[in-house]
Amino acid sequence: MDLGDEKIEESAGYASKLERGYSVTPWQVTGVVDYNKIVKDFGTRLITPEIIEKLQKFSGIIHPLLSRGFFFSHRDLDLVLDAYGNGENFYLYTGRGPSGHVHMGHLMPWFFTKFLQDTFGSRLLFQITDDEKFLYSQHLSLQEVEKYAYDNILDVIAMGFDPKLTRIIIDTKNIQTLYPLYLEIAKRLTFSTAKAVFGYKPSSNIGMIGFPAIQAAPCFLPSLIEKKPTRVLIPAAIDQDPYWRITRDIAEKMGYYKPAQVHSKFVPSLELNGKMSSSRPTGAIFTTDDPETIESKISGAYTGGQPSVGLQRMLGGDPDACPVFWYLSHFFDDGKDSFERSLKCRTGNLLCGECKSDLTTQTKLFMSEFTRRRDQAKNQVDSFLYEENPFD
């Protein structure tokens, strides 16, 4: 079914969705998120089996983050795949706001981005929005944000993106490149549109109001690098969609393709409710956590299990409500293992302690390897940083 998202003005309001039971903006997710509702409200499209099949033609496999429904929504992913089929490659673009250390929730869209890069040999622009985090934070100085920017870049490099195909843009360092695009974009975005989409208040600072045009700029940078209109696909959590939506509204007027997106769900916190967030550090496993901290955080995690071993054996648990199960199934278990784990849980044949122990072991293993790569990354930073003629 054609949802007709191209036929309506794309930049309808995102900001006042609280009456619908949830609110999703680039800075805050509140309420109980209904992803089907988001797709309807945002005017995006669900990823259909047909699209997964199209993608599989090129990748050979169905990526677990697709089969598990973590990446669930898109705009123009089908167009990007069709164009690729016709010999037209595309750029990937994603990013990170460096307001703290990177946690496992941040890594998930990066895994998928790496999968796309490996599949299509696509060039990737990775934007570090240090300016955004400075403008939006009450307490962070520019120096502190810069410190996090370099810290986070180590994580990006540790992900294993192809150094020949990947360039990291740090907004404050690459503003000379971004600024002409910023001006062209900002000139086309009225305050009333930006306010409707981002919900600015009288107390919002004027830097916040201009910022969306900085985040939109890398959508069009590939066309300048390649000296021809170039498609861009953005893998990111759906809370970033407002940025791309206003960008899509002006792209064609500027002579560019509308940027395509593939949207992920949010990554759950290890604690009851909410998404994994730096603002709730006990519910998040950071790439900088030592093994003891990992063990302690998982040990204290909320689960879908019963209050006692007896009840668990009798009634079984609920893996669908369990962040421990979620991490195991999205990060570590393969499809078959995951199905068996859920079955054993539901029938009372698996205790929460066992799942926590599995997750702890796997996470410590993963993080031990990731830390090694992160240390190596310190020598690779320069080769990843964006500079003029970035891929020459």
Next chain:
Amino acid sequence: MDLGDEKIEESAGYASKLERGYSVTPWQVTGVVDYNKIVKDFGTRLITPEIIEKLQKFSGIIHPLLSRGFFFSHRDLDLVLDAYGNGENFYLYTGRGPSGHVHMGHLMPWFFTKFLQDTFGSRLLFQITDDEKFLYSQHLSLQEVEKYAYDNILDVIAMGFDPKLTRIIIDTKNIQTLYPLYLEIAKRLTFSTAKAVFGYKPSSNIGMIGFPAIQAAPCFLPSLIEKKPTRVLIPAAIDQDPYWRITRDIAEKMGYYKPAQVHSKFVPSLELNGKMSSSRPTGAIFTTDDPETIESKISGAYTGGQPSVGLQRMLGGDPDACPVFWYLSHFFDDGKDSFERSLKCRTGNLLCGECKSDLTTQTKLFMSEFTRRRDQAKNQVDSFLYEENPFD
């Protein structure tokens, strides 16, 4: 008398002054301007004989643009002069929005700026706000604005500013330097303040809203260059005051001096009413006009004279309402000549044709020399452009 401008919150509204009979914003001056009213409404101070005397101590002379009341208002000029007396030099900062060619109205604050530089040996930052002109113009492309930027730089250099003491900042070229300051400033300016001061509308683009923080940035750049809080004095027409006023509100919180200003009046058009403006080219003499064009524009100028020679001989003219007299008195005549000219005009002993002929001759002479210097300037551009460690 202490007008108490430091005691009130400085950023009261500028935008809705039309009910007072005039409106002065950085983009438009409408209505009949009453300069005493502006001083009261903006909360600036009139330049007093005491201040002129203080300045004369250092310069030896009273500059004609002061004695004729063209520079009439200030903020903290006295503080800057006192500090200089105590061995503390200051930076000068002024600028130009490159939306067209430079005309004689633009040159006047530059003359005064050069006088201040010559007197105090001050370093001068000259900002070319090409980003502003792009964001505010319906029809100008970035390329066109850039063309005007380089064209206007030739005029700046032709003014004779000291190449050792003068650096030209082009916003789009020097954004790497300006951006960290932009962020620090923008974070401290709320939308409600900016809206009250600049009168933004829902249709304003989001680049316009952020721009004041770009124009404010060079107020603090000298402190970064000198690695200590450094005073800045801004000679500019009073319509630019809103920018400095919001900057003054946040300067001390950021650890800098409040930027000081010396404000000029507007330069009249050669036509009836209004200020000399690029949007009314027949009323403005551009530095790129050829001698025939100059002659034709002055010949068609409005004057304070009578409709016929007979009436002029009988009733005399009104030099106070005459743009031809204004240009002669502000640009070319010395005080005594000017007084005699006004007397002869008022008593019917001087015809408009004679004044027009004098102005034409003088303007052609001036422009001939200016054009020569402007041509030479083409070889000096690089040495004037701002770069890292600009005065090393």
